[in-house]
Amino acid sequence: MTGIHKRHWPGDKDRPALALHCMMGNSASWGPIAGRLDGRIDLFAFDMPGHGRSGPWTGLPDGTDFHTAITRIAASFIHQPLDLIGHSLGATVALRIAVAAPEAVRSLTLIEPVLFAAAPDADQAARERNLAASLAKGEAEDAARQFIDVWGAQPFGDLPPAVRQTMTDQIHLVSATAETLSRDGARILRKGGLERIDAPVLIVAGADSPPVIHAIAEALASRLPDVGRAVVPDAGHMVSLTHPDQTAGLIALNLDRA
Known part of the structure; x- marks a missing residue:
């Protein structure tokens, strides 16, 4: 860091x-x-x-x-x-x-x-499983799309390419917080x-x-x-x-x- x-x-x-x-x-x-x-x-x-x-x-x-x-x-x-x-x-x-x-x-x-x-929450648990599966397959952009389409201010596809790339690069940090956020x-x-x-x-x-x-x-x-x-x-x-x-x-x- x-x-x-x-x-x-x-x-x-x-x-x-x-x-x-x-x-x-x-x-x-x-x-x-x-x-x-x-x-x-x-x-x-x-x-x-x-x-x-x-x-x-x-x-x-x-x-x-x-x-x-x-x-x-x-x-x-x-x-x-x-x-x-x-x-x-x-x-x-x-x-x-x-x-x-x-x-x-x-x-x-x-x-x-x-x-x-x-x-x-069952829906949130499913979102987490799907995101983890995409990351496991190396599909970081798809994982970022899933995340932003639920939690972002606008759909992932509407964002400028540079912003989409930044979010794709950051998506692994979502998994890095799962132990704290989902399992306390x-x-x-x-x-x-x-x-x-x-x-x-x-x-x-x-x-x-x-x-x-x-x-x-x-x-x-x-x-x-x-x-x-x-x-x-x-x-x-x-x-x-x-x-x-x-x-x-x-x-x-x-x-x-x-």
């Missing part, structure tokens, strides 16, 4: 915040959100390994898995309690940090968290873990997202002490990108609760 690219949108120094992007995204996706929050938080973000301007993910000598590596990078930004915001994969990293160190989190906003282990290898869901988070939590979902997302939100909310839920109409999994006004407004509401 080589250099990690960081971004900073300056704001209130008394409200440090960290935003964590989705799989196949990058930290630039938080720019529209930061603009709409208009400096009320001092917002940092970074490109995960293998994403954006960061170096490729080549593994670590000690065998640390991809999700754990991202979590450690995120934790390095925490020097005092902060507002933690995550989308999709980033939301699961944010939740992992909050479970491990609830005292480090001032507020927690989880946008479309993909912790599939929280709500086992990091024990995010351990007994008493979610219940220890006393910061205000908001779980945001797009109304048109796959049903498993709403099941995950329900499962997590049932265990969190101080939680709100919001559903954005006419939005899918990429709600923070396609509906920045609504997403920023919801984040702001959760900031107010803290």
